[in-house]
Amino acid sequence: MSDGEVQRHEQQHNEEMEENHPPGHEKERMRTSSEQKDEEAGFSAKTETKKVHVNGQSHVYSATRDTLFQNDIPNITRTHALSLEWVFGMNPALPVVSLQDHNQLVILYTGAHVGIIYNHSSNSQHILQGHFSPISCVCVSEDRRWIATGDKGPKTMVMIWDSYSGIPVHTFFNCHPEDGVAAMTFSRDTKLLATIGAGEIQDVCIWDWTNETEKPLFSIEINPEYGFQKYFLFNPNDNNQLLSSSENHVLWYSTAEGSLKYYGLKVRQHSEKATSRFNAAADTYASPGSDQSSYMTGVSANQSVFHWRKPQVLTATRVGTIVEWDVDREFTVGQNFSLPRTSRILNVQSAPITVFTVTDSCFVTGDTQGHIHFYDENFISLRQYTQFNLDAIVSISFSKECTEGYLEDCTPEAKPVIIRNFIVSTVSSTVFHVNARTDIPQILFRKDCAPVHALACHPKQPFVVIGNVSGVLNVWNYNNKCIMCSRIFDSQMEKQIQCVTYDPQGLHLAVGFGSGAVHVLNSSTLESHPEECFHYTKDSIQHITFSSDSKYLATADAGKAVTVFRLQTNAESSPRWEYLGRYRSHCKPIQDLLFGVYLDSTQPRLLSLGMDRRLVEYDLENSSVNQLLILSSERIEQSAVPMCMTWYPPLSAEQFLLVTSDQYKMKLFNSTTKMCRKTLRGPTFGFPVKKVAVVPMSEENETNSYYMVYMTNDKIGLQILPLDGNPFKSHAVICHPTGVSSLACSFDGRLVFTAGGSDCTVLSWEISLNALEAAASLGGKDLMPFYILIEGGREGRFYKEMEEFFYYCQICHQGIGTKEKRQVSDKIPLTEVPSLMRALGYFPSEQEIEDMQNEVKFSQYAETGKYVTDINLEEFIKLYINHRPAFGISSHDLVQAFHILGDSSSTRQPVLKRHKLLELLQLQGEPMTEDEVAQCFSTLLCLTEEEEEREGSEHSISESEGKDSDFSLEGAIPDEVSLTTFTSHILGFPSFGDQTSESPPPESNHSADVILEEETC
Template identity: 45%
Template sequence: MLPDLTWNHGYSIHGESKGPCGKVRTALGHHALPRYPRGFWRSLFPTTKNLFSPQSLSWALGYNSSLAVHSMEDGMLLYVCAHTVVIHDVLGSRQYHLQGHANAVSCLCVSEDRRWVATADQGPDPLVIVWDAFSGIPVRTIFGSHTGSGVCAIAISQDAKCLVTISAGMVQRVCVWRWTYPDESPVCDVELSPQFGFQDFVIFNPQNPNEFVSNSKTQVIFYLWTGEPAPSTDPPLLSRQTFGSAVGHFTQSAFHFNATQALTGTSAGKVVVWDVERKRGLAKEPQGRLHGMKATKLVPMQEESLTVLMALESCIVTGDVRGQVKFYNGHLQLLACYDHSGAGPIRSISFSKAPADPPGASSTSSQPFTARNFILSTSGATVLRVVTDGTDFEKVMEEAKKAVTAIACHPRQAWLAMGSHCGLLKVWDYQQHQLLMSRIFPNAGIQCLSYDPAGSFLAAGFTDGTVHVLDAISLLLCCEVFRFSRGPITHIHFSHDSEYLATADEKYAVTVYKRVLQNERRCWEHLAGLHSHYKPIRSILFGIQLDGSEPRLLSLGEDRQLIEYDLSSSSKDQLVVLHRHRVEQAAVPLCLAWYPQFSTESFILTANSCYKMKLYNATTKMCRKTLLGPTYGSPLEKMQILPKSAAQPQKHYLAYITKDKVGLQIMPIDGNPHKSSAFICHPDGASDLAVSYDARCIFTAGGSDRTVLKWEVNLNALEAAASLGGEDLVPFYRLLEGGQDGEFFRELEDYFYYVQLHSYGIDMPETRQVSKYIPLEEIPSVMRAMGFYPSEEEQMCNIKFSEYVDTGEQVTKINLGDFIKLYINHRPAFGLSMKTIQRAFQVLGYDNENGDKVTDRGDLLSLLQCRGDQPLAGNKHCVQISQDIRL
């Protein structure tokens, strides 16, 4: 049972801690937190590649600038990228990744000796993980710590034995964990009243692991989780009248090294000093226990807002919105100041690890002021290394301040272009891990990027609707800035010969630019634009005419229209539409790609919101196949065919992103789920996808998490996983309820054989020569008998043209194995949901006396037979099946 916790007058929580006290215990056994030599990380982390994963994270660009950056040792940083914690060896140009969270990491802390790293997240099934930073091994995972909300603040005690977490819910919960013990519950916890504000910062007392402090913008709370419970009273508010001047919002708190006081920084540039409130008549409290803290002073430090406040050995350190770092003694008298005004507001300060004490040295001996080198991170996503024995500071990282929504790979070099909404454009060498060139566009954000096929130009679409064509090396403009779109540019692409450049924008318009020569320089000029869609455009795609080398252009929109444009007939200010085709009936198409040439017939590949992928004839736009796509939590958002690999030139693969995952798919696509894989890349949403020219790497952009991740591709592992899933029909049998030995499969066989008998005549007296096939015309009947009711728009019988291009003959029959594949690929990926049925009754039904939507059985049958697809009304087998419906 958890101990009782109560409030007292001095912002403190008291409770009794149960459980043995002793040395810290972990999965690695007892330890005394030893010090390790510099470079220990480099020798412990594994250097071999992951041989068993189809794609593995190899590098992370950018970081979460709302969280702290920690200095593990000189040249070694620790920070958060989306759901991954990165240990970055800046000097050795290497990264080590701590992966275990499924949600974006919301907070982290590091032990004093840099041995232990604790991380927590927010989202579904939040986790708290404690890592051994020297090996990257998670030594403790706490499940269900703050279910439903996650963690917004975390701290680790000076002796590294205890953790404190604060939930991110409306009613916050504070928990203390002895993470080295196997207990599944915290040693004590308490719920905070909403009147104390949202507590988003917490820190332990370095001199007493049983004390910690947290603060919101308006309240500071002190906690003591040992001793006897104290009487419960409401803590007073700290207001303007307390000191007769404006206090401002609280930012961070710290315990003073004098063992009785605590400090809190404010947005008004002041520091609140807290001290122990003692009982009357007692000069000294028994056992030094606190009976409350009281605000005793408000010390004006400066005019600028304080963003960081911390105690370091014998100094108080502050950081502010101007980029200044100041050191004070115990009486808050200024000792030193480091001004980095160009860096922006300071988010965190992390000092290099304290050197080991020399033999015979006393930890209490007075030492002159000597500050250690420190790492400075700003809210503007800049990380600086400051050397305190001089005025030198170096910029370690400068990343995007806002969402990263655009990435593009150079078609011939190991270069990656990245654009963000803050206008930052960077070109990065992803083999050498070096920045090649960067440029800031201050007036608008970059929304999309594309290299031309030769790699000489880089086209950028901006949020203000402008289009820039830049030199790929210098990033300088090659021609005028185009301003022909009324909304942000969402897609931009070059044709295969760079003759055309096409864009799509948020106003549902497609704009085309044509190449011209100006002053003997290659350039582009505006040709024409057209509002061809009435819903958002999901993809634009250039291709090559089948009977020549002329480019062709297609666009796909959420209005379910696949539109091809006649570029050769288009003229100035007139973009001609060659063909419009409706590609979906109920689902929403999401992305588009050219299907590799596996036969003499050419196809266009689409993916929709119902987890289906469809193949359309590139000329007639007839749907030739419907296939089950990857089903990893959300449909495909973008996809790209990998270039042919030198190691496997005869095989083709598809890279894709869903809402939060990146994956690979073996081609040709047949609906086999074992031919695809996916991993979480950006829990808050992936915004873009790019593939390296040599098919060895996939890059994903995280949008709001401001990061880009590099994934190394291991196609052999993907092929091995597909082989382990079974061959031929084995993977499809497993997708049937009960498998091949289940009742569903036997029922399917019975219907299949009944149709065989029916096609040869039920009343035939002579011996039948029954084959293994049924006519294609009977496919809808068997499907509906199995509980799947495809509409005529499903065009399931189009498989009769599957061999026409190669043989000139139509397929007229289908066997059981192919029928099972057809059923698996066409039926709803997750069955018919209750939500879908309720929506149908909202349309078809009427209100009864209870206010529920209902319909008569006869009316429903009439709708199915007369108002649905007309061929259904004339099919006697379907009518018979419809009459067997149980309402």
């Protein structure tokens, strides 16, 4: 690889981590064997590395084995607002690979969408971050220099990394676009990379990744009859040959004839058991499309390997047998294809084999009992590891470094064999290192991998507590990256940990379980008193929180109820938590639960926010045991569904409650009156914000500014406060592609942690406020960031129309026909704002109009005691951008509404009866009067007075619909209104075509029944 190309890769990696240009020729990239030996012997010193950097050579070219974890590297200035700092947990289904073994112990594993190079000697990580989707497969080159990772998701990528520097050197985009990558493997000389797709019809591609081409050298689709291929391997002696395995087939591939061909053998279960060590099997071969199949003892093929000396392929089965497939000599050397045939079946062990690999002229197996066996080429046992008491083995990876020696179990005439240390991982995510000379295992870590939903940070110390659904609760010191204390809840009633929280003093740790149980633990020992283990519901605990004075504890469960506990203090005994009461205060799931304090008081207050759009406050002061009282219950949204809430920091004289919604809006409500005081455009990164938290003020924060972290379905973000709708003040990155379940901030505001739910990981992100402020400044000052949100910008047609409408409103307010001298002004009265909004294509409801007017009217009341009655153009632009729908009104919204409101029993398409449509308009939501309905339809249908009279003035709504009116819509509106009729004939929109099919549209972020909801809660 040329120096300029490598430097170009490094620059893009540091700036975006999204696109990587292909590297140069492989000869310039690969190191010679002498260079590698020099590095292993320690000849490439750090001073030489620094010298190369000074001369301008690339980091990849100059990197050595020790480069990645050098101790004297200075602290790098963070260029991103959120930088991934540590990964807690791993993907237990993917292998753990040994990268280094002698001078320092370095391994590779994966978690979520990142790869982790972990140095056990220094307890440090280097994170390979660049995928958008979860990593589905990983492989390394023979020399452990190059790492390949592939993912599954909408933006499929295969990335190749330099393990010495941690820099990505090549990326294949959309190489398997259907459903990602299932398996991959390097050739022995590392020049080729082969991948198998994970789609319904799998495809195999062979890539020459050392050249700049983005197309594979060879590709072929696999017949689905051969099953899902999930194991892949190059022949170490011939790059023209590969093999793959599924549950019931083994496939051989060859490129010897200039194209990729494959042949397969079907493996089926046989009713007879093997009676001897060597059994003959049917010598029948099945080619693609053939009806022939081979029957053999054993079930589903698992993993297969090439013999290092003989022309054979060996397959391990799930019943402990090894099947040897003889291959003719011509097939092996690649001259032409001959049919492989089964030579024998070996019953080597009783336990199902989960790992089958080759190392230094030895076959190695791992099984479901946690046993590891070494065999020679005749499958005579050389070594057994049965004393480790492991569970099922997932992977075995041998060290690159090796030594010669004798194995104790070898026969007297045995020759010295190569002994390598190895890394073993199990299904329980236990990873340990085995010294082959001493047979001493060393546990590297136990990840206790299970879905994680519970996460909380200590309010005063560098501790983060993580709880998973297996009942494991760990308290980590996130500075030292070590576990401080741990507890396992074995009881079935107390196994699924759903949420945890510390009290503000850090003395208590409350844990909520999926069974409805609540435990209050000592935060230092994780022990609990039996009287402080509560179980007042069978519904899963979803939210849990303490009051600011640590005297109250509240939970919200899946039963839509809130439960409150109170700390009871007696002079005769130590304080104990007691049950206060439970109230089913919502008719839909509770979205958030929050304690606060009353204004000018220290009295705690408790609020809950529901999917039913209600904000409920509880009367803690007057509540008694078994009688939790409600103080107020108010509906705060019309159509949007609230997602979460938090207390807005003291940036003004008023106290505000911040609430986010599924319509990408953030609203500030007065904490006392519950009046909506401000509506703001929220982050629009694919999904609405579903949890927020104000970052604690840190000592390093020189500006004394406030910041907020938030999470969406798959991203974590950072926001500058105060909120104003400026998109450049927000930054977000993908944190858990399969879904983020929780977040927590460290007490010093330096780190934010995210839990990935099903991906079994917790990620630690370092916050860089300087990088966030720098990015925000690039958006410009004043209104420059807002002009970008207007179609065409400030110089566009829409902005010119906005100006013209604004000044036209001034003229209309003063009177169009007035002869008096006009008062020149840059403002319009608030009464003109609704008309101006509608002229620009945004049609707010009456409640939204009231919210807009209140926002402007009370904007300065707390400071000046006066109302604001007018608004200038700049303020109006901000008001318009923040209040209008984030993505407009789409055709999908109308399609969904018709499927909910319409009747499709008589026709294929949902339709609304005319009387039903008029009834909905006059009774539901914000009811329209009869005259307003008539006026709207007259305008939409362009009915003149003569046409109205001609439609039949004798037929009124009172006659046809039971209403009192002189105007009839019977002739203008058909008896049955379909979606096409409503959009094309009435509204005048283009036809939606096939969108009106009988199949219902996909559901939105919330259930369909919340789109039109009556006051029935």
